[in-house]
Amino acid sequence: MKSNSSLFCDQVQSQVLGIHPYIPGKPVSELQRELGLETITKLASNENPLGASPKVIDAIKNELSDIARYPDGSAYALKQELTKFLAVNDTQLAIGNGSNEVLELVARVFAGPGDEIIYSQYAFAVYPISTQVVGATGVEVPAKDWGHDLSAMLAAITDKTKIIFIANPNNPTGTFFTQTQWQEFINAVPKHIIVVLDEAYLEYAKSFLDEKRYFDGVDYIEGHNNLLVSRTFSKAYGLASLRIGFLVGNEEVIQYINQMREPFNVNHYAQVAAQVALQDQAFVNEAVLLNQQGMRQITDAIETLGLEYIRSIGNFVCIDCGDKAQHYNQKLLEEGVIVRPVANYGMANYLRVSIGTQVENQYFIDALKKVLQAN
Ligand SMILES: Cc1ncc(COP(=O)(O)O)c(C=O)c1O
Structure with missing residues (x-):
């Protein structure tokens, strides 16, 4: 038995x-x-x-009477705020229940059994988990000085590779790669492979780096249709409990991600909070x-x-x-x-x-x- x-x-x-x-x-x-x-x-x-910002707390309190209503499944107001902040179109945005959700959605949309997903040794745990969830094969590339070895990651690409997950900076190591290293990498990746650049700690990273080494992944979306940049409101914006993050990328790719997500994946309070949080820089x-x-x-x-x-x-x-x-x-x-x-x-x-x-x-x-x- x-x-x-x-x-x-x-x-x-x-x-x-x-x-x-x-x-x-x-x-x-x-x-x-x-x-x-x-x-x-x-x-x-x-x-x-x-x-979180006191302005966020006040905004949420003001919305409490709406608790019985479904949220706006398209997150219209938040997307409008994000388009101004990032200088992209709203069709280039997918909002998730934490950036964790959008990372997993990328795997669900683009990979399955028989496909390979590349990530670095010591990379954020959600990359191997998302790979396992969709039954794809994880290719873990040995790290160099605790950080991502971008050349070795390029060398790991095969005809089965569908996605490459990279984090800048990485969690848990806190390591980073520079603008020059990034440019060499993104220009060398074949255009049909989706590259997810996870910038969960971008706001902090910026404060530690000079202009030459720092870069903002969103600036590379134009010209790289295979690039998706993920960001979160959980860290510097202080909204971890509300679960909200997003993906920026090419319109067609973003449309597939939005097709795959649940209709009401991000609750109203998270949307309101993120909108107000963006305004309180x-x-x-x-x-x-x-x-x-x-x-x-x-x-x-x-x-x-x-x-x-x-x-x-x-x-x-x-x-x-x-x-x-x-x-x-x-x-x-x-x-x-x-x-x-x-x-x-x-x-x-x-x-x-x-x-x-x-x-x-x-x-x-x-x-x-x-x-x-x-x-
Ligand atoms: C590198 C990295 N990416 C993404 C996330 C996910 O954050 P969230 O799902 O709260 O947006 C984290 C959280 O620790 C992280 O460290």
């Missing part, structure tokens, strides 16, 4: 059995329950430590500045403590803890600090810490110091 957990095993689509689910950061409430701690510092999910600038200062605060402290880290231009940094990463993670949890172990990325020696407020960062630094001293 089959055990309860394998009753339907023969009936599920074969690719489902191979999916390694995304491992999220531990929720604050869970740690509070487990350890009976009141104050928890969560630096595990690259969230905005400032929260002062808030984004404040978050970016805080992140720059926090990155310095944390990396200076890591150096003082004699640890190594991977240089990052995101709102997070990976710390080399040697073979003690799991142990330090547990001890930090006991101190009420949640960071992210990244062993599931093949980085068993590292812990990723998100940049918080000055006070949260100091709390983490003090806790880490204590853990190291007790070791």
Whole structure:
């Protein structure tokens, strides 16, 4: 007789059995329950430590009476705002329930069993997951100095390649490639292969790079019909809980993505929030500045403590803890600090810490110091 957990095993689509689910950061409430701690510092999910713009909160409150209505499935008002902000047409935009959804939609639209999807070693976990979801074959290209090796990714292209996922900067490593490297890459990719450039941390990245090295993927859409750029409101805009992100690209490609998505995939509050958030760039600038200062605060402290880290231009940094990463993670949890172990990325020696407020960062630094001293 089959055990309860394998009753339907023969009936599920074969690719489902191979999916390694995304491992999220531990929720604050869970740690509070487990350890009976009141104050928890969560630096595990690259969230905005400032929260969201007060203008966004007010706008949502004003819309609460509409809760019983379906959202606008075309996200008309938000798209109008985005067209101004990005200087593209609304037909070049697909809005998703987080950028996570649009990344997966690309895989569902363009790949299936027998096809190959290329991504880098240590790349964001959603790329291999989306590949597994559609039953395609993932081609993981070894990283170079923790970052994407774009030449090696080009060399990995075969006649089965349908999509290439790349992130700039990458999560969890925080590594990036320059404008020159990008231009060489995008010009060399055959025009029938979809390239997804994931710019989830673009706002932060910009603040760490000079003009020569920094670039904005949307500027390359004209002239590259196979390029899709994904962005999110979860990070610098502080809307992670609402789930909203988008894809910019060629009109025809975007139309296929919109055909595939659910009719009401993005809720009304997310649409309103994103629209207002875009208008409040002062808030984004404040978050970016805080992140720059926090990155310095944390990396200076890591150096003082004699640890190594991977240089990052995101709102997070990976710390080399040697073979003690799991142990330090547990001890930090006991101190009420949640960071992210990244062993599931093949980085068993590292812990990723998100940049918080000055006070949260100091709390983490003090806790880490204590853990190291007790070791
Ligand atoms: C590189 C990268 N892309 C995309 C996402 C997805 O973000 P969301 O689905 O919240 O828009 C994340 C989230 O951590 C990320 O790190």
